Amino acid sequence: MARYGMTVDEKLCVTCNACVIACKSENNVPEGAARCWTVQAEKGTFPFLSVETRSERCNHCENAPCVSACPTQATHVEEGGVVVVDQDKCVGCKACIVACPYEVRYLHPDGYVDKCTFCLHRVRQGKDPACVSVCPTSALTFGDLDDPRAKIFQQLQQRQHRVAKPEEGTRPKLFFLK
Amino acid sequence: MNFLDTLIDRAALSRARDLFRLRKEAPPLERAGTHALRALLVLALVGGVAVLVALARGHHVMGTNSEMPWGVLIATYVFFVAMTSGLCLVSSLGHVFGLKVFEPIGKKAIFMAMVTLVVGFSIIGSELERPLALLKWAVLSPNPRSPIWWMGTLYGLYLVVLVAELVFLLRDDHRRAKVAGIVGVVMAVAAHTNLGAVFALSHARPFWADALIPIYFLAWSLVMGASLLLMLVYLSDAFATGGSLKPESERLFDALRKLLVLFLSIVGVLTVWRFITNLGHHGQAFEVTMAYLTGPFMVSFWLFEVFLGFVLPLVVLLGSKRSSARAVTLAAGLPVLSAFVMRMNFVVAGQMLSLKPVVGPMGETMTYQPPFKGNTSGFLPYTPSIVEALIVLGAVAAVVLLVVGGLKTLRFTKEVQS
Numbered sequence A: 001m002a003r004y005g006m007t008v009d010e011k012l013c014v015t016c017n018a019c020v021i022a023c024k025s026e027n028n029v030p031e032g033a034a035r036c037w038t039v040q041a042e043k044g045t046f047p048f049l050s051v052e053t054r055s056e057r058c059n060h061c062e063n064a065p066c067v068s069a070c071p072t073q074a075t076h077v078e079e080g081g082v083v084v085v086d087q088d089k090c091v092g093c094k095a096c097i098v099a100c101p102y103e104v105r106y107l108h109p110d111g112y113v114d115k116c117t118f119c120l121h122r123v124r125q126g127k128d129p130a131c132v133s134v135c136p137t138s139a140l141t142f143g144d145l146d147d148p149r150a151k152i153f154q155q156l157q158q159r160q161h162r163v164a165k166p167e168e169g170t171r172p173k174l175f176f177l178k
Numbered sequence B: 001m002n003f004l005d006t007l008i009d010r011a012a013l014s015r016a017r018d019l020f021r022l023r024k025e026a027p028p029l030e031r032a033g034t035h036a037l038r039a040l041l042v043l044a045l046v047g048g049v050a051v052l053v054a055l056a057r058g059h060h061v062m063g064t065n066s067e068m069p070w071g072v073l074i075a076t077y078v079f080f081v082a083m084t085s086g087l088c089l090v091s092s093l094g095h096v097f098g099l100k101v102f103e104p105i106g107k108k109a110i111f112m113a114m115v116t117l118v119v120g121f122s123i124i125g126s127e128l129e130r131p132l133a134l135l136k137w138a139v140l141s142p143n144p145r146s147p148i149w150w151m152g153t154l155y156g157l158y159l160v161v162l163v164a165e166l167v168f169l170l171r172d173d174h175r176r177a178k179v180a181g182i183v184g185v186v187m188a189v190a191a192h193t194n195l196g197a198v199f200a201l202s203h204a205r206p207f208w209a210d211a212l213i214p215i216y217f218l219a220w221s222l223v224m225g226a227s228l229l230l231m232l233v234y235l236s237d238a239f240a241t242g243g244s245l246k247p248e249s250e251r252l253f254d255a256l257r258k259l260l261v262l263f264l265s266i267v268g269v270l271t272v273w274r275f276i277t278n279l280g281h282h283g284q285a286f287e288v289t290m291a292y293l294t295g296p297f298m299v300s301f302w303l304f305e306v307f308l309g310f311v312l313p314l315v316v317l318l319g320s321k322r323s324s325a326r327a328v329t330l331a332a333g334l335p336v337l338s339a340f341v342m343r344m345n346f347v348v349a350g351q352m353l354s355l356k357p358v359v360g361p362m363g364e365t366m367t368y369q370p371p372f373k374g375n376t377s378g379f380l381p382y383t384p385s386i387v388e389a390l391i392v393l394g395a396v397a398a399v400v401l402l403v404v405g406g407l408k409t410l411r412f413t414k415e416v417q418s
Helices: A018-027 A065-069 A095-099 A130-134 A151-158 B003-007 B010-014 B016-020 B028-061 B072-095 B100-127 B131-140 B147-170 B174-200 B212-241 B247-279 B284-293 B298-318 B325-351 B386-409
Strands: A004-009 A036-043 A050-057 A075-077 A083-085 A140-144 A174-177 B365-368
Touching: A004 A050, A004 A151, A018 A036, A018 A050, A018 A130, A050 A174, A065 A075, A065 A095, A130 A140, A140 A151, B003 B147, B010 B016, B010 B386, B016 B028, B016 B386, B028 B100, B028 B386, B072 B100, B072 B147, B072 B174, B072 B212, B072 B325, B072 B386, B100 B131, B100 B147, B100 B212, B100 B247, B100 B386, B131 B147, B147 B174, B174 B212, B212 B247, B212 B325, B247 B284, B247 B298, B247 B325, B284 B298, B284 B325, B298 B325
Parallel strands: A004 A174
Antiparallel strands: A004 A140, A036 A050, A036 B365, A075 A083
16 A cells, blocks of 8 residues: 655755646636645845745645544545545535644635645556646655655655654655755 | 424414514513514524525635634634523523522523524534535534534534423423433533534644633533523513512522622633643744733733623622622623623634744744735734624524514413413
8 A cells, every 4th residue: 555745855946836837727726725835935044044945735644633623524535645625525614724734725616625635636547746747846756655666765765854843743744855 | 282382372473473563652661672673683684694695605705714714603603502501501400400499490591592502503504615515424424533523413412402301391291301401411511512622622723722622611601501591580570570670580590690600700710721821832822822911802802801701790790789680680791792702712813823834033034925815924814704794693683582582482381271
């Protein structure tokens, strides 16, 4: 059983937003909402300044608070540990939006909650998620965290990395390479 | 006499329209009451239309958004179902635990509990994007780990228990009423503390994620139960006698006053320790607590939640030797107003700090590309939309109308039937 995850190489990301646009067109994300976005963060004080750049999306947590919060199992864990929302079962109570420490979810104009699916429909066809395919600097890597032959496995073996808000105990599967 | 006739006074039901008919020769108090009921009817109808608009258009007509997903409707829902539990628990002292002094209000309290629960359900129904889908999938695809699933299940069952309890009480079937009453007490505590847990289990929102919240909710619901029943006792006497308490109600009135003193003291102690322990936390819980103590919530916290919420009522209720029944009733009404403000503040405060890192105190700045609109540093704003406001006003009006109507038409006292 695969355990899907993604790495974001902060050294390679140039925040061109190609991932954001690719995601929007691949998944028909409505105006004013996003399943994936980029961050430019200036750090430090003059003259010791640096800029952090990265692309963010759902962390597909192994211990996902949104899955516990959902009253109808609309938010559930699919193959490979991917957290997805079943649009039919979603009642729009927004408990998952409240429960998510990362604010990766939004209310779709059609009345259900939506977020990143790691493009599971593409992954099932053997393709990478849209954001990964389109990234011009190959800053994004998708793969099976348990497969020693996978690039993502080797990256996490060799490079320093972090996850968002580890103190939440959610065990995210989106890793930021330093 | 058929089953319905044992519950409802049909003659009174057919006269229900008279409630809204202005009699020229009526005393001023009654005329004012008629005007008030007419205004409430209009408000309730407008609220009903607002509910339909909300059901049809969903979040498009709400003031909430993806960063502030819960708003005034959640607060109002919690407000009304807190009344349900409180009314049920306080009145159970009479018909479940056998304290004779509380027995006269048992039926009316259970009826009011039912009304507030039904109105609460209508509010949460208009807040949900797809309320009917919840009815379906809560049964077909339940998630027992979800406090919201438990909320729907417990309150749903609770309504059934309340209806049964009311029917048994109205038919003077005391043995069954007691059994239903015991189940009702358990459900009242379970449902309302679980509602506290909906917030307390939101680990991502540190201001809510506090083990005291379920207890805090329960304490507030007891305050509301005692206070509503005290107001009911005084007001129904006052309308009958032209402004004073009947001698036979004095013991009950005094017992409710004492209970209210106890419950208000508990709320006071819990409030003090909730806020002091939050001050010892780091990060969001501390920031939000400071927003209460000295920030944007300062006035509504100190004035409504603290001063009018329990300090002033306690002073008036404890000094009741010198306070008239009218003053005691007024003081008992204040916490109900505060309970609404408290819930409104609580719901908004838990969400008002964006979970995304923004400008840090050390000058660390972060610029977010597309994601959500209005993602600025500091506190996220929330203003209820017109539709949300009308639903809240309509709900208050509907509760008053249904209670008044029910008191007039249900057989709370058994007259001899020929």
